[in-house]
Amino acid sequence: MKTLKIIKIGGNIIDNExxxxxxxxxxxxxxxxxxxxxxxxxxxxxLANKMNVEVKMSNGRRITDVETLDIITMVYAxxxxxxxxxxxxxxxxxxxxxxxxDGNTIVSVKRHVKEVDFGYVGxxxxxxxxxxxTLLKTNCTxxxxxxxxxxxxxxxxxxxxxxxxxxxxxxxxxYKTELYYCFxxxxxxxxxxxxxxxxxxxxxxxxxxxxxQGTIADGMLPKLDNCFHAIAHNVSKVCIGxxxxxxxxxxxxxxITAK
Amino acid sequence: MKTLKIIKIGGNIIDNExxxxxxxxxxxxxxxxxxxxxxxxxxxxxLANKMNVEVKMSNGRRITDVETLDIITMVYAxxxxxxxxxxxxxxxxxxxxxxxxDGNTIVSVKRHVKEVDFGYVGxxxxxxxxxxxTLLKTNCTxxxxxxxxxxxxxxxxxxxxxxxxxxxxxxxxxYKTELYYCFxxxxxxxxxxxxxxxxxxxxxxxxxxxxxQGTIADGMLPKLDNCFHAIAHNVSKVCIGxxxxxxxxxxxxxxITAK
Numbered sequence: 001m002k003t004l005k006i007i008k009i010g011g012n013i014i015d016n017e018x019x020x021x022x023x024x025x026x027x028x029x030x031x032x033x034x035x036x037x038x039x040x041x042x043x044x045x046x047l048a049n050k051m052n053v054e055v056k057m058s059n060g061r062r063i064t065d066v067e068t069l070d071i072i073t074m075v076y077a078x079x080x081x082x083x084x085x086x087x088x089x090x091x092x093x094x095x096x097x098x099x100x101x102d103g104n105t106i107v108s109v110k111r112h113v114k115e116v117d118f119g120y121v122g123x124x125x126x127x128x129x130x131x132x133x134t135l136l137k138t139n140c141t142x143x144x145x146x147x148x149x150x151x152x153x154x155x156x157x158x159x160x161x162x163x164x165x166x167x168x169x170x171x172x173x174x175y176k177t178e179l180y181y182c183f184x185x186x187x188x189x190x191x192x193x194x195x196x197x198x199x200x201x202x203x204x205x206x207x208x209x210x211x212x213q214g215t216i217a218d219g220m221l222p223k224l225d226n227c228f229h230a231i232a233h234n235v236s237k238v239c240i241g242x243x244x245x246x247x248x249x250x251x252x253x254x255x256i257t258a259k
Numbered sequence: 260m261k262t263l264k265i266i267k268i269g270g271n272i273i274d275n276e277x278x279x280x281x282x283x284x285x286x287x288x289x290x291x292x293x294x295x296x297x298x299x300x301x302x303x304x305x306l307a308n309k310m311n312v313e314v315k316m317s318n319g320r321r322i323t324d325v326e327t328l329d330i331i332t333m334v335y336a337x338x339x340x341x342x343x344x345x346x347x348x349x350x351x352x353x354x355x356x357x358x359x360x361d362g363n364t365i366v367s368v369k370r371h372v373k374e375v376d377f378g379y380v381g382x383x384x385x386x387x388x389x390x391x392x393t394l395l396k397t398n399c400t401x402x403x404x405x406x407x408x409x410x411x412x413x414x415x416x417x418x419x420x421x422x423x424x425x426x427x428x429x430x431x432x433x434y435k436t437e438l439y440y441c442f443x444x445x446x447x448x449x450x451x452x453x454x455x456x457x458x459x460x461x462x463x464x465x466x467x468x469x470x471x472q473g474t475i476a477d478g479m480l481p482k483l484d485n486c487f488h489a490i491a492h493n494v495s496k497v498c499i500g501x502x503x504x505x506x507x508x509x510x511x512x513x514x515i516t517a518k
Binding site: 047070074075076079081082086089094095103130131138140147151152154 | 306309310311329332333334335336337338340341342344345346348349353354355356357358360361362363389390393394397399406408410411412413414
């Protein structure tokens with residue numbers, strides 16, 4: 001089985017022009033099949049401010065009303081996606097931009113309203129890899145923004161970490177799939193204030209202990225749950241850390257495996 | 260040789276939600292291989308107004324400064340392209356959105372500054388159809404916005420009519436290629452105020468006469484030059500008229516052929 005790398009980058013890279021440029025330069029050199037998934041960064045909030053659209057939050061989470069969905073579609077699928085695709089082309093990496101609507105790749109359902117109505121937010125229900133498989137075979141590199149659709153014509157805002165893990169799970173049948181979450185820290189840290197305190201290996205066995213000790217808490221919990229969800233569905237490994245982990249063999253990061 | 264239909268729609272369809280919906284419903288039923296190219300409509304100007312970005316014009320033509328390019332990328336490649344793709348998916352048409360940067364499909368160069376600096380406007384220099392050919396073979400329908408790139412990481416604003424004709428020309432080697440320009444009129448008119456006065460056939464022979472008589476003038480001249488440029492490069496026919504020409508066998512429209 002060939003290896004497929006699925007790499008997710010977040011706002012810390014997207015919002016910094018130099019960081020994005022050097023990341024994409026290194027990314028384009030990575031051998032073998034690869035898919036890039038990007039989050040949104042601060043650009044959507046900046047555009048909302050310029051347009052005097054109020055950013056609505058509930059418990060720290062953005063509510064996607066119809067105006068916000070428009071902004072997100074413009075910024076994520078338009079500005080950020082096409083900028084990344086053009087920059088990859090300049091590095092001779094034959095990128096093709098995707099939302100989940102393109103090629104019907106990622107189908108989601110609008111989240112049911114419980115206590116909070118999150119609006120046009122989609123939870124993934126199906127991933128169709130046929131178009132992506134065809135493109136990967138011709139050495140294209142799909143670049144995903146975090147927008148999906150419901151197959152009834154509605155675009156939906158979807159978590160980029162989830163898009164990356166669902167793609168990895170869907171591809172696990174046909175590729176040895178590796179999932180990489182790149183963010184501002186060196187990985188899961190023993191001490192949240194010390195970037196050197198990276199926990200290099202997390203397995204299903206020590207995960208429970210780390211949770212019980214409170215070492216893994218807050219925002220890191222859903223991230224890790226996402227990782228173990230992927231591992232439980234035949235993704236071969238998940239790595240978390242700074243983007244250097246992809247290019248620099250000496251860098252320290254967290255690897256999550258089944259055991 | 261199989262037939263490929265390349266269909267360009269403009270602002271009169273894009274700006275009208277009902278018109279867009281019914282066009283896409285009919286478009287999705289068209290048999291055989293097809294590519295959709297869409298213009299921008301009024302949304303870009305509306306967004307520029309909301310963001311207090313001044314729309315700069317020279318002799319009735321928009322100047323694409325860096326802020327305008329951002330707006331166009333967001334509106335054309337983001338909002339409009341993804342809305343169309345999602346709506347086509349709802350009609351079981353497996354659409355995949357493209358800019359010229361995606362798959363390195365349309366390469367352009369920034370227009371040289373003569374009297375006027377049009378800014379980030381690109382003139383097409385190369386069309387690479389390999390990714391598109393692969394997708395068409397798997398019954399996907401590419402949907403193009405009017406943005407290209409220069410292979411050095413720069414996105415460029417390009418005329419949608421030109422994108423449609425350059426795609427048609429590039430595909431003429433491998434498909435019997437038909438080009439359709441859909442707009443608000445029934446075609447080229449004898450009398451510009453009478454939609455019933457459609458000139459149904461224009462050939463290289465009567466084109467010169469129609470120009471000499473002044474029947475074809477103003478905005479219609481570059482449109483027709485574009486059509487004859489396609490015809491001269493092996494596109495089998497070009498049709499101009501209302502979108503009905505694609506679906507209604509009784510509708511009248513203009514067909515341009517070599518002779």
